[in-house]
Amino acid sequence: MRRWQGVVLSLIGIVATLWLGLTGQLALYIHPRYFVFSVVMTVIAAVLVLAAFALGSAKVDDHEHDHADTGAGAGRWRWLWPAGSIVTITAAVVGLLVLPPSTLTTATVSQRDLNGSAATLTQLEIGKLSGGDYSAFTVRDWASLLRSGADLDFFAGKTATVTGFVTSDKNDPANVFFVARFVVTCCAVDAQPIGVPVYHPGWQDEFATDSWVTATSTFQANPDAASRVPIVLIPDAITPTEQPAQPYVY
Amino acid sequence: MPGGQRTGQDRGQWRRPATGLLIGLAVVAVLFVVRWLSPQGSAGAGLPNAARDFATLSISVVIESLPFVFLGIVLSIAVQIWLPEGLLLRRLPRNAMLRRMVLSMLGMLLPVCECGNVPLARGLMVKGLTVAESMTFLFAAPILNPITIITTQQAFGWDNNILAARIVGGFAIANLVGWIYSRHPRPDELLTPRFQAACAVADHHDGRRGRAARSVRMFVQETSAMMPALFIGAALAGLIQVAVSREVLLALGSDPVWSVLALMLLAFVVAICSNVDAFFILSFGATFMPGAIVAFLVFGPMIDVKMLALLRTTFTAKALLQVSLLVALSAAVLGLAVNYVS
Numbered sequence: 001m002r003r004w005q006g007v008v009l010s011l012i013g014i015v016a017t018l019w020l021g022l023t024g025q026l027a028l029y030i031h032p033r034y035f036v037f038s039v040v041m042t043v044i045a046a047v048l049v050l051a052a053f054a055l056g057s058a059k060v061d062d063h064e065h066d067h068a069d070t071g072a073g074a075g076r077w078r079w080l081w082p083a084g085s086i087v088t089i090t091a092a093v094v095g096l097l098v099l100p101p102s103t104l105t106t107a108t109v110s111q112r113d114l115n116g117s118a119a120t121l122t123q124l125e126i127g128k129l130s131g132g133d134y135s136a137f138t139v140r141d142w143a144s145l146l147r148s149g150a151d152l153d154f155f156a157g158k159t160a161t162v163t164g165f166v167t168s169d170k171n172d173p174a175n176v177f178f179v180a181r182f183v184v185t186c187c188a189v190d191a192q193p194i195g196v197p198v199y200h201p202g203w204q205d206e207f208a209t210d211s212w213v214t215a216t217s218t219f220q221a222n223p224d225a226a227s228r229v230p231i232v233l234i235p236d237a238i239t240p241t242e243q244p245a246q247p248y249v250y
Numbered sequence: 251m252p253g254g255q256r257t258g259q260d261r262g263q264w265r266r267p268a269t270g271l272l273i274g275l276a277v278v279a280v281l282f283v284v285r286w287l288s289p290q291g292s293a294g295a296g297l298p299n300a301a302r303d304f305a306t307l308s309i310s311v312v313i314e315s316l317p318f319v320f321l322g323i324v325l326s327i328a329v330q331i332w333l334p335e336g337l338l339l340r341r342l343p344r345n346a347m348l349r350r351m352v353l354s355m356l357g358m359l360l361p362v363c364e365c366g367n368v369p370l371a372r373g374l375m376v377k378g379l380t381v382a383e384s385m386t387f388l389f390a391a392p393i394l395n396p397i398t399i400i401t402t403q404q405a406f407g408w409d410n411n412i413l414a415a416r417i418v419g420g421f422a423i424a425n426l427v428g429w430i431y432s433r434h435p436r437p438d439e440l441l442t443p444r445f446q447a448a449c450a451v452a453d454h455h456d457g458r459r460g461r462a463a464r465s466v467r468m469f470v471q472e473t474s475a476m477m478p479a480l481f482i483g484a485a486l487a488g489l490i491q492v493a494v495s496r497e498v499l500l501a502l503g504s505d506p507v508w509s510v511l512a513l514m515l516l517a518f519v520v521a522i523c524s525n526v527d528a529f530f531i532l533s534f535g536a537t538f539m540p541g542a543i544v545a546f547l548v549f550g551p552m553i554d555v556k557m558l559a560l561l562r563t564t565f566t567a568k569a570l571l572q573v574s575l576l577v578a579l580s581a582a583v584l585g586l587a588v589n590y591v592s
Contacts, residue, residue, distance in 0.1 A: 006473030008277075009481060013316045015281040020313070029310040031526075034317070041317035044324065046278075048469045053274025054267040055466050088478050091485070095305055095312075097281060098288045099297075102306050107299035111495050186526040188310035189491065210299070 005085045009092055011049050016096035017042045025101045027246045030187045103247040104182055105210050106167045109193040114167070114178060115147050139164045139181045140249045143194040152231055155219035160233060162196050163214045163241060166207045171228050175201045179215055179233075184248040191248060199223065199232040207240070214239045300492050308488030311521065311556060312481060315365045318523070319480055319560075322366025323472045326373030327465045339378055350386040350428040353379075354421055357391030363523045364392035364551050365480070368560045369472050375564075376449050381437040385573065386428030388561075392524035392551035393420030402547065405528035410540035411588070416547045419584040423548065427576055440569040442562075444475075475563040483559030487521045490555060494519060509542035510585035514578060517550030524551035545585030552577045 020026045021039050030038065139162045145154075162179045169176035178195030182188075198215055199222055200206075207213060217235035297305070329338060338356075342349045362370060371384045379387070392398060393416060406412040431437065438446055448471065502512040513531070522530055531538075531546050553574045561570055 003470060003474045006475065006477040007470055009477035010320075010473045011277060011281060013312060013477075015278060015285060016309075017313055017316060019282065019285050026313070028306070029313040034314065038313070038317045041320045045316075045320040048324075048466060050271060050274045050278075051462075051466045052470045053277075054271040055463055056267075056270045085478070088481055092481055093281075093284065095309055097285045099305055100289045101309075102302055104303050104306055105299040107492070108303045108307075111492065185529040186522055187314035189307050189314070189487065189520060190522050190530045 005089065007049055007052055008089055010045055012089070012092045012096055014042050014046050014049065018046075020101060024245055027248065028101050028103055028188070031184055031250060032246075034187075103165075103243065104188055104191055106165075108182075108191065109167045109180060110170075112191075112193055114170075114180065114193045114195055115143055134158050135161070138162070138249060139179060139196055140183060140194055142196045146196065146231060152219070152221055155231060157218065159216065159218050160196065161214065161216040162233070163212065163244070164195060165210050165212050165243075165247075166203070167193070167195065167209060168204075169197060169229065172224065174204075175199055175224060176222075176227065176229060176232065177203050177207070179213060182248045184250060188248070194249075197222075197229040197232045198238070199234045200238065203238075207238070212241045212243045214241045304488045304492045306488075307491045308484045311484035311487050314523070315363075315480055315484070315556065318363040318366040319369065319476050322362050322369040323469060323476065325360060325362060325366070326369040326472060327468050329370065330373045330377055330468065331461050331465050339374070346432060347425075347429065350383055350425055350432075351421075353383050353387045354390030354394055354424050354428075356387055357393075357395035360391070361395040361397050361525075362391070363525055364388075364557055365523075365560055367391050368557075368564065369476055372445065372448075372472070372475075372564055375445075380432070381440050382428045382430075382432035382434070385431055386424045388424075389427055389552045389577065390421055390424035393417065393424075393548065395524070397525045398528075398551070401526060402528040405532040406543075410543075412540055412544055412547070415540075415544040415584065415588050419544060419548045419581070420551070423552070423577060423580040423584070426580060427573060430576065431573075440565055442564060442566055445564045476560065479559040479563050480556070483521070483556035486555050486559065487519070490519045504539065506539055506541065506589040507586065509539045510545045510582055510589065513538060513542040513546040514549045514581060514585070517546045518554045520550075521554040521556040522550065527551070539589050541585040541587070541589030544588045545581045548584060549578060549581035552581075 017026070017038055020029070021035065021042075026032075026035055026038065137160060142160050142162060164179035164181045167178050167180045169178060176197050176199055178197055180193050180195030182191035182193055184191050196215075198217075199220075215233055215235040215238045217233040219231050220234050222230055222232045223234075342352055357367075360370065367388055371379075371388045374387065375381070375384045399413070399417065402413050402416055408414075431440070434440065441449075502508040517527075520530070527547060527550055531543055558570055558574070565573075
């Protein structure tokens with residue numbers, strides 16, 4: 001049992017990776033630069049796993065097992081090993097094969113500082129950003145500009161179209177929400193939330209938190225002068241939209 | 251178990267590769283069908299957000315690390331079975347300290363991420379590397395490796411000597427750990443009984459079967475050690491991410507002492523690959539002092555929650571506790587030195 005645990009767990013990981021790759025959902029978990037590498041290594045591992053089945057390697061490593069059993073797995077607690085294996089394999093099947101693939105949610109936004117990480121981006125790219133084609137700007141670009149401390153004069157007359165998921169402003173949840181995205185450098189574990197504030201009193205009646213929307217508007221001063229977000233979008237129309245195939249930005 | 255009996259048994263196994271292959275394909279098919287029949291779409295299966303994110307984060311660690319672990323296992327198999335005997339190890343210098351210094355550079359040739367280095371280091375130990383030498387390799391290779399150096403340079407340039415401190419600091423700490431453990435009177439006691447047994451019997455099998463069959467057998471062995479560790483490590487990493495608020499850590503950013511400790515804790519928790527950790531921490535660059543970033547970039551590749559789970563396949567819990575404390579202290583000293591000196 002124990003020696004096959006690795007093969008079975010590998011196989012669960014292999015099938016999950018290949019399925020995510022085939023259905024174009026790997027981007028929910030890892031940066032696109034790893035797609036090819038992941039799929040190639042997974043296919044190589046799949047060949048090795050099938051070879052292990054073909055050669056019936058279960059019998060072959062008996063010898064090591066004899067020694068191993070004199071170690072930590074021996075004695076009264078011996079039953080823990082198969083029990084642990086079954087729990088791990090079951091959890092792996094549920095996590096990787098049964099649960100629907102999903103993006104991170106507002107729960108993670110509240111764990112991590114929204115727009116807390118955009119600073120460096122702005123320092124590096126502000127020159128490029130401020131001269132660019134504003135119609136092509138993403139949530140990330142606008143969030144960087146807002147975070148850089150540019151004032152309302154800079155934003156005057158510029159129209160932003162942003163798509164992201166809805167997450168409420170911590171300080172003024174009744175009137176302001178953010179159109180947010182996660183920036184991913186490696187995999188979902190390092191995702192950093194960024195977002196553009198939208199002033200829309202009563203938004204909670206129209207949009208569910210974590211639902212995806214597209215908002216188009218010019219930037220204006222926040223009518224609530226005491227708010228921590230001085231510059232906001234005040235759109236006439238906010239359109240519900242589908243979650244994009246690549247929900248994260250890079 | 252007498253050798254003759256084993257050989258006879260093996261021959262029996264060998265007669266039915268087609269049956270085994272069919273069973274394997276059937277298991278693959280069953281897993282695909284399970285995936286096929288499971289709910290689709292992002293409805294979240296009715297789970298609360300925190301549970302969903304725990305699953306997403308843990309899965310992302312598995313999906314991200316899995317190919318690197320496979321690569322590490324394949325390289326380990328290559329070193330143990332396919333490379334000419336002693337190609338790597340016999341050319342190392344005789345002098346123990348020089349040997350460890352050269353081994354810390356091995357990552358330059360084999361740029362695998364830290365999770366892939368664990369199976370590789372196991373393979374090298376089976377081939378005769380000492381415990382101290384393998385530790386030096388394990389801790390140096392993720393930092394002294396071309397991909398890590400390039401990404402760190404891209405992220406930080408030459409600012410604040412972050413790159414230099416990372417390279418020199420990583421090299422120094424790995425060699426310090428190696429030197430300390432080379433003085434250990436009974437280094438075998440640092441290893442788990444299961445891995446000691448695997449080392450002890452490795453030679454018995456040499457030459458008895460074809461290389462391909464031995465490679466497959468080794469793959470089964472290594473996955474049986476690595477995969478449970480990877481899955482459990484990923485679940486722990488996901489759990490800590492959901493439970494520990496990152497804002498608390500980031501609030502400590504500007505204090506020269508606390509910033510170092512906070513980023514080391516972040517490195518331990520986030521368990522990110524050394525190849526890209528520079529980009530990740532760059533996004534906090536404005537908040538944290540350079541010494542804290544150096545401590546993050548040096549401590550993270552050596553010790554984090556996922557690495558501890560993987561290393562536990564090979565080292566005893568006591569040895570890991572000692573070495574974690576040693577590395578943490580060294581990284582903290584390095585970070586504080588950068589903060590106060592530069």
